[in-house]
Amino acid sequence: MSDLTRNAVDVLPEGRLAEQLEGDKPLRVKLGIDPTTADIHLGHTVVLEKLAEFQRAGHQVVLIVGDFTAQVGDPSGRSATRPVPTPEEIEANAATYQEQAFKILDREKTEVRRNSEWLRMEPEALLGLLAQTTVARLLERDDFQKRMAAAQPIAALELLYPLLQGYDSVAVEADLELGGTDQKFNLLFGRDVQGAYGQKPQSVMTMPILVGTDGVQKMSKSLGNYVGVTDPPEEMFGKLMSIPDEAMAEYYRLLLGSEQPEGPPNEAKRELGRRIVARFHGEGAGAAAEEHFNRVFVQRGVPDEIPSWDIDPYAGSEREIILLPKLIGSGFELSSSEARRLIQQGGVKLDGETVASDTLEIPRGELAGKVLQVGKRRFLSLFDSAA
RNA sequence: GGGGGAGUGUCCGAGUGGUUAAAGGAGAUGCGCUGUAAACGCAUUGGCUCUGCCUACGCAGGUUCGAAUCCUGCCUCCCCCA
Numbered sequence: 001m002s003d004l005t006r007n008a009v010d011v012l013p014e015g016r017l018a019e020q021l022e023g024d025k026p027l028r029v030k031l032g033i034d035p036t037t038a039d040i041h042l043g044h045t046v047v048l049e050k051l052a053e054f055q056r057a058g059h060q061v062v063l064i065v066g067d068f069t070a071q072v073g074d075p076s077g078r079s080a081t082r083p084v085p086t087p088e089e090i091e092a093n094a095a096t097y098q099e100q101a102f103k104i105l106d107r108e109k110t111e112v113r114r115n116s117e118w119l120r121m122e123p124e125a126l127l128g129l130l131a132q133t134t135v136a137r138l139l140e141r142d143d144f145q146k147r148m149a150a151a152q153p154i155a156a157l158e159l160l161y162p163l164l165q166g167y168d169s170v171a172v173e174a175d176l177e178l179g180g181t182d183q184k185f186n187l188l189f190g191r192d193v194q195g196a197y198g199q200k201p202q203s204v205m206t207m208p209i210l211v212g213t214d215g216v217q218k219m220s221k222s223l224g225n226y227v228g229v230t231d232p233p234e235e236m237f238g239k240l241m242s243i244p245d246e247a248m249a250e251y252y253r254l255l256l257g258s259e260q261p262e263g264p265p266n267e268a269k270r271e272l273g274r275r276i277v278a279r280f281h282g283e284g285a286g287a288a289a290e291e292h293f294n295r296v297f298v299q300r301g302v303p304d305e306i307p308s309w310d311i312d313p314y315a316g317s318e319r320e321i322i323l324l325p326k327l328i329g330s331g332f333e334l335s336s337s338e339a340r341r342l343i344q345q346g347g348v349k350l351d352g353e354t355v356a357s358d359t360l361e362i363p364r365g366e367l368a369g370k371v372l373q374v375g376k377r378r379f380l381s382l383f384d385s386a387a
Numbered sequence: 388g389g390g391g392g393a394g395u396g397u398c399c400g401a402g403u404g405g406u407u408a409a410a411g412g413a414g415a416u417g418c419g420c421u422g423u424a425a426a427c428g429c430a431u432u433g434g435c436u437c438u439g440c441c442u443a444c445g446c447a448g449g450u451u452c453g454a455a456u457c458c459u460g461c462c463u464c465c466c467c468c469a
Contacts (some may be wrong), residue, residue: 153465215424224415238423245424266422297423323436338416343433347417360437375417 012208030174035093040100041226043210043219068116075158101187118171132196141185156325166193215244237289309380349373
């Protein structure tokens with residue numbers, strides 16, 4: 001029992017979960033995720049891991065893919081109305097979400113539901129749902145209070161969100177719902193909705209929000225400070241090494257369920273990276289990713305697998321000269337101007353040799369077979385398809 | 388329905404007829420330092436066939452030698468009143 005509440009911020013109402021767990025029948029534990037972006041990141045996994053704990057303890061996990069609520073937009077933690085994804089995006093995301101969630105949950109034991117099943121309801125039924133609450137009640141939430149104070153808009157649609165999420169709980173008869181701390185209002189609101197439909201209100205448990213790799217803002221894809229669970233091992237390790245030291249203890253606690261080990265921060269961070277990579281890519285992947293990291297970033301070497309790039313299309317009119325900014329621009333998805341600046345700033349290397357700042361053209365014979373490097377971490381292996 | 392206000396570069400945000408590719412900040416990127424941490428320093432940050440050219444301040448026109456700055460219409464958004 002004590003294990004199941006580890007790391008939780010709120011477990012409400014007080015004492016209720018303990019009572020529920022004393023019963024002998026497994027609880028129906030609900031988690032809803034709206035497929036608004038394509039990938040699950042480590043921030044999501046904090047709650048998913050908690051869900052998995054319940055699953056291992058023999059409870060029935062219900063994963064709700066919010067394909068309907070994604071069209072509404074969860075106002076949680078938002079200072080502005082969320083852009084709504086298209087149905088196609090939602091559909092695509094829903095598929096990858098489930099796949100990724102099963103890196104953590106046991107597929108066989110998980111009940112997966114889409115909330116469009118029950119939320120695509122008759123207008124009368126929707127009115128019945130709306131009749132269960134008041135505007136004042138819906139506006140209570142902190143997000144809205146802040147927005148109103150700042151004279152920021154609140155979409156009418158957003159107002160409906162808690163009702164819909166609450167109805168999910170009714171539909172699956174949840175005994176307990178998990179979520180991030182930013183979900184507290186929605187989770188608690190679900191209790192009211194269940195009550196209105198004659199069900200016993202669920203317990204709610206909130207988990208901390210993981211800070212992103214910048215160490216400041218919450219981990220989020222749109223902020224670009226996330227580590228995706230499907231990131232390649234090297235990238236995952238690299239991103240984890242780049243988190244601020246201050247964020248490390250939290251990563252240990254929330255992602256690995258342990259304390260940060262004593263010793264030099266650098267060592268602790270490497271261990272963090274190894275363990276997390278190993279979790280998502282299998283034993284051995286962690287150590288391999290670290291080796292890659294050592295070679296490329298510590299020893300400033302070259303990774304063993306780098307994409308190759310054909311220099312032929314960038315030859316000048318005489319076909320003996322390569323226009324370097326063009327080549328770099330295309331190869332690394334930069335504009336020629338950006339590439340030009342990088343050269344000027346000494347950020348471009350060929351086989352480890354910094355390219356002189358005034359170099360704009362290079363004889364093509366001097367390029368094939370060499371490694372072109374931009375900045376510290378971007379590489380291309382050049383070849384000449386016309387040679 | 389009435390009244391008021393706003394739309395500027397990745398974001399925030401100056402600028403209200405003339406060195407304005409557009410202040411300042413953030414972010415990002417490069418170099419240095421380094422543990423791909425933090426902190427710090429320097430630099431860059433529209434595009435291109437680059438001593439020049441093109442595009443740019445919601446959209447479309449107009450006034451002017453000259454406009455992001457003035458006028459007209461349109462679009463979008465916000466606030467207040469009802």
